[in-house]
Amino acid sequence: MSGRTSGKNAVPEAKSALNKFKYEVANELGVPLSDGYNGDLTSRQNGSVGGYMVKKMIEAQERQMAGK
Secondary structure (H helix, E strand, O other): OOOOOOOOOOOHHHHHHHHHHHHHHHHHHHHOOOOOOOOOHHHHHHHHHHHHHHHHHHHHHHHHHHOO
């Protein structure tokens, strides 16, 4: 088993919130992410959005665990 997920969200109800979060992060980073085709973006641009999303989610979880 490769450790990859099947592409399905563990919590399907979170899909729209994650999608909104993705566009907010892209905007914050200046990545011109659009609804629909984004094949003209570089791997670096797309990766920066995903990486920053993870960073922000970890920070939020750490704050929650610290009771803030």
